[in-house]
Structure formats: C-alpha cells, structure tokens
Amino acid sequence: MKLADMKKEELSEFAMVEIAFLLMKEKNKPFEYxxxxxxxxELKGMTNEEVKTRISFLYTDLNIDGRFLALGDNNWGLRSWYPLEQVEEEITSSVAKPKKKSKALLEDDELLDEYEEDEFEDLEDELDELNQEEDEDEDEEEDLFDDSEEELEEFDDNDEEEDFEEEEEEFSK
Structure with a gap:
C-alpha cells in the first residue's frame, strides 16, 4: 500500500506511527525526527496546534514500537534495515567526538603528567627500599635458622634416650 494512492480521509484514520512506518518503508531511508x-x-492534514500537542506521542510510539530503531542524533530508521552488528556500529559512531583542549589546559595536563611521573618515581624508590629491607630481614632469619640446625645436629637423640632409661631404672629401684 503506497501513501500516494491513499485518500486524505484514509490517512487521517491511520495512527501517526503507522504513517511513519509506511513513509520510511516507501522512501527506504532514515529520517530525522x-x-x-x-x-x-502533512499527510494527516494536521494543524500546527495539533502538531505541537501530539509531537511527543509520535516520539513515544517510535520508542515503544519494535519496528523502529533510534540511530542517534535524533535519527530514526526501520529495525529491519540493520543487522545487529551494524546497529551497534551506527549508534556508537554517532557519539560526539571530544572537543580539542585549549593551550592552557594542555599545559596544565603536561604539568599534571610531570607531577604524576615524579610521584610514581618516588613511590618506586620507597618500594625498592622496603623490598631491600625485607630481603635483609629474610637473610638474617635464614642465618638464625641455619645456626639452630647446626645445634640440633650436634645434639644426639640417642643420648637423651639413654638418659631417660637410666632415670627410669633409678626410679623403679
């Protein structure tokens, strides 16, 4: 069904969202809202006052109706025109690019970067010192542990058992 073939009376009975669908399908292109x-x-023969009072209704209907797709920048198309991957690309590419920074802001950013680099270098130095101190502490603990092992090796387990047996014999007498 083409819009040009329809009479004004027929079009006035259609919902705005239906006319929008037929219009997009016929023109085969997205529209700015x-x-x-x-x-x-124009197709429905609406007055300016009617348009002002009903403009939000069409927008709401476009959002609710699953046949339409918001493309960003207030542009609308038919969902059937876009595969899922292309829809994501169209929507994400319409995001505004960041504005260029003024010279003063760039200089402030450079100063901040230098400050951050200095701070990171100081932090790295402190971490290196702490790590070195921990290594020294571990070495000292290992030395203590090594000494105690040597003392244990000198200690004979058999001597202790013999002493215990001797004490037991004495006690039993």
Missing amino acids: YQLMDQVA
Missing part, C-alpha cells in the same frame, strides 16, 4: 513529524502531519 522533526522531518518525519512534519511529513506525517
């Missing part, structure tokens, strides 16, 4: 609203209003 206000252009779409203007064309729908």
